[in-house]
Amino acid sequence: MNAPAFLASVQPAGRPLPAAFLQALQQRFGSRMSTAQAIREHHGRDESPYPPMLPDAVVFAASTEDVAAVVSLCAQHRVPLIPYGVGTSIEGHLLAVQGGVSIDLSGMNKVLAVNAEDLTVTVQAGVTRKQLNEELKSTGFFFPIDPGADATLGGMAATRASGTNAVRYGTMRENVLGLTVVTAEGKVIRTASRARKSSAGYDLTRIFVGSEGTLGVITEVTLRVYPQPEAISAAACSFPSVEAAVNTTIATIQLGIPIARCELLDALTVKAVNAHSKLGLPEQPMLLFEFHGSASGVKEQAEAVQQIARDHGAQDFQWASTPEERTRLWTARHNAYFACLQLKPGSRSFTTDVCVPISRLAECIVETERDTAASFLPAPILGHVGDGNFHVAILANPDDPREAQEAERLNQRVVTRALKMDGTCTGEHGVGLHKMDFLIEEHGDDAVDLMARIKRAFDPLNIMNPGKIVRV
C-alpha cells in the first residue's frame, strides 16, 4: 500500500520494547495486556484511509489507577503510549508512529454519577455516547453531542468533537465541565470542580479537550446534560441551490430561532442516500431540520423557518413528526457516509472537515463543488451548516497512487480556501497526523510555537501520543 506523502517521514522506528518494561507490564496486567498481532492490528488503525501502524503492545485498562500504572512504566522506560477508545477517529490519531503501548479504555465504561439537580453526569472515558443516552433515558435528560459514530466520551473530549446538534448545544468544548486526567508523569489530576463556571486559574479542562492524547490520558469526564425536550419535530426541505439553503440557515440563526439541527446534503449526497436507504428524496440540495422545545415553541420555530425557506425558493417541508419517522430521517443522515462510499465501491473516504464563518459558507461550498466536478473522483458534500462546517467525502482507492494523490490535492484546495475565508482546517475531526502542516498554515509559526511549548511543558519525555498535532 502506498502511504500518502505526509506519512513518508513517520514510518515506525521499530525500536523493540525494553524487556524489563514488558515484564513489568505483564506482571501488573497479566491477561489484560497483549502483544498478539491481531490485537495490535486492531489498535493500530482508525477510520482514516491511512495504512495502519501497530503499537508493540496493548493494555486493557479497567481504572484510572491502571492507566496511571501504565503511564508511570512508560515514563520510566521512555516508551510511547496512545490512548484508545473505539477507534473512530479519522486523521491518523491512533497510528503508532513510534510504536509503544496502546491503552485501550473501552472497558472503563461505567456511568459514575448522574447529578440530576445539577444537570451533570460523570462517566468513565470508555462510555460511548449511545450508551450514556440509553442510561439517561429514564431520567428525563440527554447528552446532545452526536458526531455520528458511537464514539467514546473520552475520545470525543480528546478530539473536541461535535456533530449535528452543535448549532444549538455547542461542542465538547462547551459541554465538558471537568476531566480526570493521568499526566505524563503518571499523576492523577482533576481539571475542575463541578461548578458550572469558574475563573480559578488557567483553563486546564479546555487544554485537555482537543489535545488528542498528546498531553495526558483522559480517564473520566464530567459532562453537562440537558432536559429531554417536551416536543421534537424534524423536516427535510429541498432547495434550488446550495446558496439558497445556506442563506435560509443564516436568516434562521440571525432571527435567533434556536434550531437544534440544521444539516446540508448536496445533490450527490441525496442521490447516494436515496440509493442506500431506498428513499425517494428530490435529488437537489437539501436541509434537514430538527426543532426542540415546548409543543407551541416547536410549532412556532418550524413555521418561522418554513416561511424563511419559502422566501429562498424552497419546496415544502416534508415532516417527520413521529419518533419512527424522525429515526428514519436521521438514520438516513447518519448512514450518508456509508451511502456515499457506495458511489464508488471499494473506495475509502478522504474526508475534509473545514469550518468557515457562515457568511462565506455558500461561496466555499460552491467553489469546492466546482473543483470536485472537474475531478475524476466522486466527492459528495454534507455539512453542519449552522456552524459553517462541512465535509467533502472524497472517494478514492488508497492503494491507487493516482487516486490517493488526487484526493489529497482536492483536500488541500478545500483547506487553503477555508483558511483564506478566515476558517479552520478542522471543525471537529482534529489534527492527528494528517493536519499538522495545515495547523501551521492556519495559526502561523508563533502560535504553533506556543502549542509546542505546552506539549514540552506537559510531556517533557515526549511519550504521550508522540508525533501528533505539533512537532517537538
Place this chain on the structure above:
Amino acid sequence: MNAPAFLASVQPAGRPLPAAFLQALQQRFGSRMSTAQAIREHHGRDESPYPPMLPDAVVFAASTEDVAAVVSLCAQHRVPLIPYGVGTSIEGHLLAVQGGVSIDLSGMNKVLAVNAEDLTVTVQAGVTRKQLNEELKSTGFFFPIDPGADATLGGMAATRASGTNAVRYGTMRENVLGLTVVTAEGKVIRTASRARKSSAGYDLTRIFVGSEGTLGVITEVTLRVYPQPEAISAAACSFPSVEAAVNTTIATIQLGIPIARCELLDALTVKAVNAHSKLGLPEQPMLLFEFHGSASGVKEQAEAVQQIARDHGAQDFQWASTPEERTRLWTARHNAYFACLQLKPGSRSFTTDVCVPISRLAECIVETERDTAASFLPAPILGHVGDGNFHVAILANPDDPREAQEAERLNQRVVTRALKMDGTCTGEHGVGLHKMDFLIEEHGDDAVDLMARIKRAFDPLNIMNPGKIVRV
C-alpha cells in the same frame, strides 16, 4: 493602612526602572507615557479593598503594535508589565507587586468589525461592554455578558468574566471566539480563526481567557453576539426562604426553561436596595427573573416559572414589562453593591465569589448566613443563582485590623465550604493576588504545577503580571 496577611510577602521590591529602558519608552511614546505620581496611583489599584501598589510608569497604548513595542522593551530589560483596562477587577489583579509598567489599553476602544451574518464582532481590548452594546443597538444584535461594572472586553476576557446573563448565554469562556495577543516575547498572534468551532490544536483562546495578563496581553477580541430578543419581560418575586428560591431555580432549569437571568437577593440585600433605590420591596429573599424570546415564548416561560414559584410558596410576580420598569429593576440590582456599602458607611466590600453545583447552593448559602449572622460585620448576599454562583459582600473597614481579619476569616470559611461541596473559589472574579492559596486548595498541587508549567513556558522571564495566579 494594614495590608492583609496574604499581601505581607508581596511588598514591591522597588527596583528602579533601568535608565535605558525609560529613555527608550520615552522616545517611542513621548507624552503617551508617564511616571507622574497621580497617574501611577490611578493604575496601581483596583476595586478591591487592598492597598495600592504603584507601577513605575504607565504607557497609554493606541494599537497592537504599541503593545508589542512595550512588551519587547520590557523583555529586553526584564521589566514587569501589567495590562490595564478600566480598573474594575477586585482581587488585586492590577497591583504592581514588583513595580514595572502598566499598559493602559483604554484608548484602544474601536469596534473593528461587525459581521452581522456570522453573529460576530471584533473589538479592540479597551472597548467596554456598554460601548459595544451602544454601537450594536441599530444592528439588531447585542452582547449579553454583563458583570455589572462597565468593564473592558479585554479585561472581561482576561478574568473570564460572566454575570447576570450567564445562565442563558454562558460566560466569556463560551463567547470569545478568538483573540489577538502580544506574547511575552512581543510577538503578535491570533489564537483562532472566526469559525464558530474548531478542533485545530490546543485551545489557545481558552488558555488566554482567564489568564489575567500573566501569559500575554490581549489586544483584540472576537466575540459572539446574539439577535436582540423579540420580547423581553422581567419580574421580581419574594420567597419565604433562600431554599425556596433556590429550589424554584433548580426546577426551572430542570424543565429546560431558557431563563435569561435569575438573580437572588437575600433579605439584607433587599433592605439595602430599598433604602438606596427608594423601593418598597418585601424584605425577604427575592429572585429577579428576565425572560427573552418570541412574544408567546416569553409569556409561556413566565407562566411556567410563576407556577413553579407558587409551588415553592412564593408571592406573586411583580412585573416590569416596559423598558423603563425593566431598567429600574436591573439598575436597582446593579446598584445593589453600592446600596450594600451604605449599610456600613465608610466600609469597603470584601467580596466572596464561590460557585457550587446548584444542588448544594441552598445549603451553602444557608450555612454562610449562619456564619455571617454570628459575625459583627454586615454581610449581604446576592447571587447568580442559576449558575450556583453567589457573592457575600462582607462590609469592613480595611484600615481596622480587627474588621479586615474578620472579613478574611469569613471569606476563608465560605471558600472552604464551597470546595467541600465540589465548587470553585471563584466563579467569575478571578484569582489575582488574593486567591493564589485557594487555587492550590481547589486544584491540588499537581494540577497547579501544570498551570505553573504553562506560565513558565509562555513567560520564561516572568515579566507578565508577575506574582499573580501561580507562583513560579
